[in-house]
Amino acid sequence: MYSIVHTAMIHGIDSCPIEVETDISDGMPVFEMVGYLSSEVREARDRVRTALKNCGYHLPVKRITVNLFPGNIRKSGSGFDVPVAVSLLAAMGQIPQEALEDVFVTGELSLDGSIHGIPGVLPMVLAAKEAGASCVILPADNRKEGALVPDMKVVPVHHIHEIISFLQDGVVPEMESQPQKEVLIRQEAAYDFSEINGQKLLKRACEVAVSGMHNLLMVGPPGAGKTMVARCIPSILPEMTPEEQMELSKIYSVCGKFGERDRLMNVRPFRSPHHTITVAGLVGGGARPMPGEISLAHGGVLFLDELTEFRKSTIEVLRQPLEDRKVQIARNSGTVTYPSDFVLVAAMNPCNCGYFPDMSRCRCTPASISRYMGKLSQPMMDRMDVCVEAPVVGYRELVGKEKNETSEQIRKRVERVHMVQKERFAHTQIAFNSRIPPKEIESYCALGTKEQRFMEQMYEKLELTARSYHKLLRVARTIADMAGSKDIGLIHLQEAVCYRGLNKKFWENCI
Ligand SMILES: [Zn+2]
Structure with missing residues (x-):
């Protein structure tokens, strides 16, 4: 038989x-x-x-x-x-x-x-x-x-x-109607930028980062609200398309993390792995390959809090997926590929005690600050496009009655900037400004004479490398798009330089 x-x-x-x-x-x-x-x-x-x-x-x-x-x-x-x-x-x-x-x-x-x-x-x-x-x-x-x-x-x-x-x-088994047990699906979208008082610069930097899908690094003392801000970022990303929902749901299904949901996952993920995470936990792997945190963050935000606490080797493995937007895991049984297209958001203290460069409070020696910064690898730092300082919110800002923008208002603007990029890159492989390849920078980020002169000065003053120069232009392109400007103007370059300046201030002063 x-x-x-x-x-x-x-x-x-x-x-x-x-x-x-x-x-x-x-x-x-x-x-x-x-x-x-x-x-x-x-x-x-x-x-x-x-x-x-x-x-x-x-x-x-x-x-x-x-x-x-x-x-x-x-x-x-x-x-x-x-x-x-x-x-x-x-x-x-x-x-x-x-x-x-x-x-x-x-x-x-x-x-x-x-x-x-x-x-x-x-x-x-x-x-x-x-x-x-x-x-x-x-x-x-x-x-x-x-x-x-x-x-x-x-x-x-x-x-x-x-x-x-x-x-x-042909007898279809009867299902007992499930008692409405407390299905604890975390209210994933519960965070909203309207709850954050002050931090104007930080919010702006988040909007810039998300608009062009640039990687974001926040540097600031403990208690500045970096984590809270990071948690709000998924709420300003555009709403998920049905294809994105299906792809994300498949990833969670494969991991056995789909849970009791009765619809596709329609909230962009926010993943915040602890700094003790293993390489396999972060990028995926194991004897029976499983997606890692970078794939669970697909379409959303991967937040690395206390970036300096992560082992260097753990951080280094992010480089490839950040380039390719997917991760490949080789096993004897064959190679599997998991999607991993996420916005990287990282946060760190500026020094061990957390208060540098506020010298009235910082207790660190120059040597210890230098050692602290040494924990970060330069190639990884090169991948952080938008660096921003997160100061502690002052009393006036904290209790201020000024009405904060909601995430929805910000998201509308972000969606518009994404549309601009979609039209610009319609017949190319490029999806966002952050991903313009070096050889095409000149055509997409052309500068006028005035702007060129400014960048020439900055190139020497900030001791830029070719890589960081290109990054700066990509961020400037996004800022110009946000302003609805076809050309990159001085003001856009200046803002982009601000997000770059932090590197100079923190990294080179002390080493
Ligand atoms: Zn310190």
Whole structure:
């Protein structure tokens, strides 16, 4: 007897279709599983055999071969238990093969035959739809996630018995209407710039950074509200498109972090990993590759608080993803790619005590300040486009009655500047000003004579390098766009220089 069952396996944040074939024939009694399997997939054999026995289905004393096709992809993950079990049952004649034709099956099996949820259901159901399946049988735990794919019949199941009665007689298992348990989906968009008093310069810098998708570094003493400001940044990014929502949801699904949501993720993420995070935790990896924080921040903000506390080696690995906007992880089983397009926001104290350059309060010696700054690598600093000082808010500002702008008001302006860039770069690979390649700087950031003269002075005064000069022009381009100006004027360059000046003041004075 022969049977075939359709399922899929996660690869990166996508999923590839897999077929589980079972053949039962006369011969030496043996149960074999083949098809380039990783050890956890091989273990499915024992789980499935025991689960079926406990449900009253004894495997025949015959030669049983299960093959996972195609053979050139290494099979990993725990979602193969249920397809293997269903395939065996079909080969044993318990399930009609016709019922399996355009059905897709996934899930992990427990020894008593109950079915557990697995990560990555969303991309799997999408793959099933692409492959032409009309119905998906998946663990009840994952039913909300699976139901997000339009035009697909989803059959959530708790137990292998339910699959059998569905495939035999079309009985759809009843779901107890879930009691409205406290679903604690954090109010992710609860932060708003209107709650921040004062900090005008800092808010402006955030708007500049987000408008051109530049990386932002805030330097200031403890208590200046850097973290609070960073948390508000996702709220001024443009609203997510349906494609962005789907992509982000897939990333969280693959990590098993999709949770109890009953809609796609529509709030831009804010990720703030602790400085003790490992390289694999930050960029992704592990024996079974998983997306890291930079992918969980995809489309949103990655906030590195206390930047100097991060190990240099940890920070260095960000360089490549920052260039490529994606991260590639190589394993013997192949290379996986995760998207990681985020706004990098970092914060740090200016010195160990936090009060430099306020010499009345700073207790650090020049040597210790120099050591402190030495923790940051120059290549990483070169990637921070907009550097801004975050002073402690004065009393007047704090209690001031001045009405603050809401994030929505700021977001409207940001959206307009993004539109300007979209039109400018319509027929290119470039998405934002921050990503104009060096060889095209001249055409997109052309300067007049006056402006050129100014930049010539600045080049020497600030001891700019080619890289920092280009960065400055990109930021100036964004500032000009924000002002609705076609040309980059002196005033735009001057503001861009302000965001650069901080480097000079903090880094070179003390070393
Ligand atoms: Zn100090």
